Amino acid sequence: MFDTQGMLRSAASALEAFSPGVSPGALSPDLLEQLRGAGSKELLPVPQALAELFPEGGVRRGSTITVSGSSSLVLALLAEVSQHQGWCAEVGSPLLGSAAAAEAGVELERFVRVAEPGEQWPSVVASLLEAFDIVVIHPSPRAREADMRRLSARARERSAVLLVTGNWEAAHHTSAWPGAQMGLTVIDQRWHGLGAGHGYLQAHELEVQSLGRGAAVRPRRTTVWLPQASGQLPQAL
């Protein structure tokens, strides 16, 4: 038997990896998308409250997604993977809050961090993509486009998910990380539980929009309550 899916996948990544600057315009976008999707049909689970944002109901393995405006949103995505025995890694600083991660349901034992990758960050991320289910990176603004493309190609090859954080403008967040299939942006947020001199921060209401390529080209919006594990309204407010 031929490993057709593997061949398709490596063909797709070869296209991206070896002609980073050139858009493969010779191929129809449909075919390219098909090539990209081949072999990575598997989905990583996402919390129920966020499923609406993903056209397939989960994060497709091998894809690159960007999240801007909220760290708890990142933690919610990691928690679901972690709850399914997945391994998560994080590169760059500031690191996501560990106490918040534990509260969100991330297994800290399977959440490995590299805070100071320095100049070698592309190699570090590439190594981690080999083995981890999901790798969160906080890239510096000086990241080179060639590195970005190469890392997205590596994620696709290894069927890992590359999750890029950053406060990019909602309008062109997909262009900020050239290999990204999809971006999640917080367009509105509100904290509940705090009065004038009393109470404490209890529940975070976020309105999140997803926008991307392929099936995700139509913007989707949903309102989530974090950091409640279920994403639902807390019992007592």
Next chain:
Amino acid sequence: MTAVRALAVWCPDWPVIAAGGSAELPGAVMHANRVVACSAAARLDGVRRGQRRRDAQSKCPELTVYSHDPGRDARLFESVAAAVEAIVPGIEIIRPGLLVVAARGAARYYQGELPLLATIARAVSDATRYDVQLGIADGIFAATQAAYAASIVPAGAAAAFLAPLPIRVLDRPELADLLIRLGIHTLGDFAGLPRSDVLARFGPDGAYVHDLARGIEIRPPSARVAPPDLDVEMTLDPPIDRVDTATFVAKTLAQQLHERLAVRGLACIRISIEARTENGEQLARSWRHGSVSPAVSTAGFTANAIADRTRWQLDGWLSGTIRSDDGQPSSGLVFLRLVPDDVIHDDGRQLSLWGAQAGASGPGGDLEQIDRALARVQGMLGPDAVVTAVVGAGRDVAEQIRLVSWGESREVLPADAWPWPGRLPAPSPATVLKSAQPATVTDIGGHPVVVNGRCVVSAAPGWLRIGQQPPVAIAGWAGPWPLDVRWWDRLTARRRARFQIATVDGAGLLLVCENGRWSVEALYD
């Protein structure tokens, strides 16, 4: 081939003893809620290995529970090993608590096996406070069983000695289950089966344990010497004198050795760890594969197992036995070599059809792959660059996080479980800033807000300005929550007031006012 006379030194219930328990008091070492080892007193009350904590405690309410720490077991066992080695050279540690050594030459020197045992027992009890049991028999397996029974089995009588022992002592749970169902309960019954039938039905591993049951041990304590090019060594510059650096070195070397063996299709069942200190002392210790009857096909040490043995050994050396005459540890290690003493052909391992571990059908990654990837990153950036977090003791958002380098134990300290009044309630901030950002807080009228010595706010905060950014209006606030820590020490004392603040654009922040200055410590984003 007749087996070599071997002498086994066994410390009963070693993990409990190493943890600080004693045989007379009921104590047990627990790991993952199961009993790993228990003291003799606990055993009398019905505590058994593999029992759940609740069951063990209901059998024996006064049970003292110790945490499981293989590193500690190995470190303390080093003193026993050193005491034995002073009498008989060439010891091999099988696992912390059990070591074997070839007995023939030493027995001749001490004029008999009984005087030899007496000498060793006295040496160990003089050097350490631990109890040991000793045994001599033909072959490592029989010698170990003899040590459990504290007896000397005469040459050639191993089969008769082993015959009444239950089949479970072979350390093959699956095979033992099957044999018991077939009505074979003792090693004698098993040894009585025709060898060719055992080989046909149970394969090479079955035939190997069948030989053990018959008192035949093909593999003598030190069989073949591996070709010299399999050794891996490393010169350590700067010298290592700390266990955490040793851990990383151990891991790198173990990986190299394992790869070298793997390309030749070999696996290692005994390894010598050799080191030299800055002052020129030579140290060496052998470790045999952790079972007295290593399985034929999966016998070899894995890379991780080699790394563990090396780390334990270095830990043992660094925490005490390298001493110059005045009793001080003399110096760090400058050279380390791993020698695969005893190698066998690696017949490979068949991964189970549905993956190596339960739950592998989900996203779960392959642990070996994870380990390899992280070792590569540690190689690039140093061992401390790759961490996992433990949420532990402390009141501050930053203070309560302990980062543990990958490969080190994420042990829970007693203080982690204590109550820490003054912690902020959950949810915790999702971003903790590396360094606090200075900010200005003013009331509606633009006057600076201050907190006085009695922790009263001068006015309701109205505007927040972070650094040079434009000011934002405050929608809600709570606080001040005072944190007055280490007031007894002038240098480290800190008095702070913490506030949670929500701005009109929906952001939540953790602010701190210290000495009249405001700063943002963390973001609830």
